Amino acid sequence: MFVSYKWLQEYVDLTGITAKELADRITKSGIEVESVEVLSKGAKDVVIGHVLEREQHPNADKLSKCLVDIGEGEPVQIICGAPNVAKGQKVAVAKVGAVLPGNLKIKRAKLRGEESNGMICSLQELGVESKVVPKPYADGIFVFPSDAPVGADALELLNLDDEVLELGLTPNRADCLSMIGVAYEVAAILGRSVKLPAIELHENSESVHDYISVRVDAPEDNPLYAGRIVKNVKIGPSPLWMQTRLMAAGIRPHNNVVDITNYILLEYGQPLHAFDYDRLGSNEIVVRRAKNGETIVTLDDTKRTLTEDHLVITNGSEPVALAGVMGGANSEVQDDTTTVFIESAYFTSPVIRQAVKDHGLRSEASTRFEKGIDPARTKEALDRAAALMAEYAGGEVVGGVVEVNTLQPKDVVVTITLDRINNVLGTAITKEEVANILTNLQFMFIEDNGTFTITVPSRRRDIAIEEDIIEEVARLYGYDNLPATLPVGEANPGKLTPYQAKRRHVRRYLEDVGLFQAITYSLTNEEKATMFALETAEPIRLALPMSEERSVLRQSLVPHLLEAASYNRARQVENVALYEIGSVYLATNEHELPNEKERLAGVLTGVWHAHVWQGEKKAVDFYVAKGILDGLFALLGLENRIEYKQAKREHLHPGRTADILLDGKTIGFVGQLHPIVQKEFDLKETYVFELDIEALLKAEVDDIRYTAIPRFPSITRDIALVVDEHIVAGDLEQAIIKAGGELLKDVSIFDVYKGDRLPEGKKSIAFSLRYYDPERTLTDEEVTAVHEQVIKAVEQQFGATLRG
Amino acid sequence: MKERLQQLQQEALEKIEQANDLKALSDVRVAYLGKKGPITEVLRGMGSLSPEERPIMGALVNEVREAIQMALEAKQVKLEQEEVEKKLAKEAIDVTLPGRPIRRGNHHPLTRVIEEIEDLFIGMGYTIAEGPEVEKDYYNFEALNLPKGHPARDMQDSFYITEEILLRTHTSPVQARTMEKHQGRGPVKIICPGKVYRRDNDDATHSHQFTQIEGLVVDENVRMSDLKGTLREFARKMFGEDRDIRFRPSFFPFTEPSVEVDVSCFNCGGHGCNVCKGTGWIEILGAGMVHPNVLEMAGFDSKKYTGFAFGMGPERIAMLKYGIDDIRHFYQNDLRFLQQFDRV
């Protein structure tokens, strides 16, 4: 909402308060003033000139040579490029020495050999936005009414010395979509009174009922419809002051009748529509829902197909307006219009919102109906419009109002105690202060022993409950005066849940070993949605996606991590180590929320470790990725419950992928990206993992228990086992641990060999076994006995032989 | 004989002095103090002396021997030291060469901001509540006083999956769910961080996916002044002890009264700069007293209980705090961006 500072003064006394100060006060009290614009934008020394002569410029087709009286001394010669400049016009002249918006200084000049002493200005050159400049002057200079006094300040006549406050209104404050509404707000802030427009309406002796009748078939959409007939109007421009106010508010002036309806819309917040009575095609108005497939050509010359969701004003047979949104072209007021039917109605918000949505048509009128208008002013606005048409369009107001009114006005009464106000706010506001605030708001109230019974005016549709009153009091009392305290209730210690705490440990661990935390999008495309997923379900698709790339919810974090790696690689960042903890979304059924599961995933590519000048450089490989995970499992106390199993998974290298099992249940995988996928993502050798972090963090783990530090020496024996190459180390290790029994404390692999020195199809794995008894020093014989069992076990189970 | 001894001593001391390494010194030791050395020889010749002279001469021999011995030891220490120094000198390295790099990753800047905020509120007795990102219309809107058809819930602004299920547009449904779980009994004191989604085109200032942190306190006698005190505490811990906050009236369907909360500019201290666009204040939060409809819908008696709620955007805070100019950086995961948040 744009509020003219000068116009506002008609309704509330602003003496002693500048536009800027007013803006600050309004902002502090609840409505954000987004800007205060000085319309002149720094222009000065622009006066009314009278074009005494105009002739063709001798050397330029498109220029005119004008002799202009600017009210000081001799008339001056000005060269003008506007096509519409003509002898006898009153125009805006920027004198030599004048300044125009954009700090453009006007100097004496020679244009194609002819002297020019100033400039005849268009409205655009004076800083008015093109979209509000009246159409006849859109491509040329602005022509003032002939009575404009020569030499007078043109900026003042154009109201460009005004300042405009732009209000950023929250949806609850639709009452401020009108000058009168803003006046009430400002009056409440300043503690001043509101002066409403005086309506001087002279009706003739005829009866409106002889002209027209109204029937409303959709009273729920249209509880109040009122109209008047104004006859003998003469269409012409509206007075300059009205045009300038409309332009300042962002509305383009058209003609006196249309301008008056727009003026009332701004003044009262009541949208009006003026029909050409003679073009209505009947003597009746019927308000009803449109029929499916019915059409209307609206004022913007667009043919619109309607449905039962839309409300139309009809002449009994066909629509003449899309109610509350836009009039029909068939009944539009034109230059030859003489009788006008003014409609002032209250349309309810849902039906208007539907029309706006379906037709993509948002107008000043529809915005107000959507947000809700004050029906208590509907008829007053109608009277005011009729009076103005009589005054500025020479019309004659036909006696009476046609009206269908099914509105049941109900006063909103709110009762609240002073204690309640102070208890909610934490303040010590007095009874008198509250009374004062309510008075300034012009709310009617009775106060009895600290209890306020308040009748809310109909213009404040946002106020219905105690809390609304508390807010009114608080904002006008001033939030700066609110004390700062802390809650006094029962205090519980704040803390993370065990899950949240562990998750933080996991993050820190992964970062400490060199991974960066990534956050990627949850929405992806259909193809990527299920790629790499540990569990898959029917893809969950958005009803109205913005793009195919972001249309489906992900079931794995890996694809977007790969995209991130690829993004980096494309920017010469070749070494990438990222992890992400985030949700995946697994559909259950259409009516239930999906199963949202948290996952931990990572991507590793490029060099893992380099100390270049010492000649060390280690690329990421499977065991780097696995090592990171091993550390993670150890951190969570799960290392002995985790198992890696050679696995084949889609999109992963068939020989370099492992499923990860916790207590025998698959909870994730780690593996090398399949070369085909690697190429799709434009990556080099890349490793990925994804884990069900919920399973990891929710696994029951014993608390740490101290065990005695070894007091006796341990004995270490090494064995190198030659086995068939398909036998995996993990199986051998398990067998060794089992056979080693109590005394075997540690098994580690220190060498793996495959090559010339072994028969084809064989490999050797060397284990180091450490034996220890916490109670005593072991003898060689005891260890040998156990060790023999170990060897025997692997010989029997795997056909292993000791390597010589 | 005495002269002979003195001469030997002098000779020996000179040779010790001349010895340049441990080998040479050892040779001197053997030559003078060895079994076949001249001093032993002198001792042997003592038999020819008179009994009176013998003890005198014996003492003299010992004196000489000791003097040589001491000189040898002193020289030995000196040479050993020199030897070590020589060895160490050879071992010198260039300490300016780079050390072995230790890999180190770090938090995403949003996590950094979120954890900091979480910890601040944990310190004030809050717990952290989490909830689903795919949410029921009921919890995302209806339970928050946004009934169907409410203008503030344009279908166009939300990612719906079905008519009843959508991607949450704020973390407020977690508040609704938490309150519901409390079955009408306070206190509730939670912080809800999480991802949210809106139907926006991604550009420098918009992201269809972003994060939010909301807070909620519901109890008997929770006052709006408590909200002010809490947020001032937060602002000071987050942005510096000198910070102040101000409330500006606003509108949110789920709070009444509602306010926007500005923090005095941490860049200029309130004098006005480009960070605060010259106003001295930066808008950081939306807040208010929980709307009685919201309390009632979650099963709380709004006559007995009051509450406050607030919400903020970690992206905005991170952008302000670190001077980040484009919200898309948070989701591109460019390592050149992520790596910048690697220290305390």
Ligand SMILES: [Zn+2]
């Ligand atoms: Zn600043």
